Amino acid sequence: MIFIKLKDNTNNEVAFVHYMPFDENCGLGKSAEELQQIGILADSIQVPFPDTSTTTKLPILKYDGTNLFYDYIDSPIPSTNETKIAELESTILEMSTYMGTQDQKLAEQEQTIMELTTLLAGGTTNV
The missing domain is CATH 1.10.287 (Helix Hairpins)
Incomplete structure (x- = not known):
């Protein structure tokens, strides 16, 4: 299970991902029900597809209420x-x-x- 917490600004951006939320040592110390009150539990997260036409896009993980998806935004890095x-x-x-x-x-x-x-x-x- 993977725990996903959304940002508070309601634009569906993911703020936090924890890949071992139930681990004894590294976990969050909460039950599945407690985590679902503050975020989402998922079995997996899709890997973003690199944009081969340009390297100026950054993948931003989002959640639309049903699905996780990536929104690609312009990168200020270059x-x-x-x-x-x-x-x-x-x-x-x-x-x-x-x-x-x-x-x-x-x-x-x-x-x-x-x-x-x-x-x-x-x-x-x-x-």
Whole structure:
């Protein structure tokens, strides 16, 4: 048995699914009658069919009073991922530019240290 609880907003969306409601350790600690007062008991739940034409749909499990079914809604995930990727690419570019300037500064500092070391040892520099 599978326990299904609907959201309170009455648009038939499933809020919660428990696949072992009567299990001694992981169950909900209620009888079938108690669970049916607050939700639905089902033998199985159909697996959603992937939409092969697009990956921008998310399956939302719903109950119409008799049957469980999936409603497919537009997913905000791709646009969010694209935004995150663009932000990361921009950050990488900024960091690469910054590292390039740091490498140049480090080379200049190393040259200055070599010149100072030469001067301290009594030599001359080519400046």
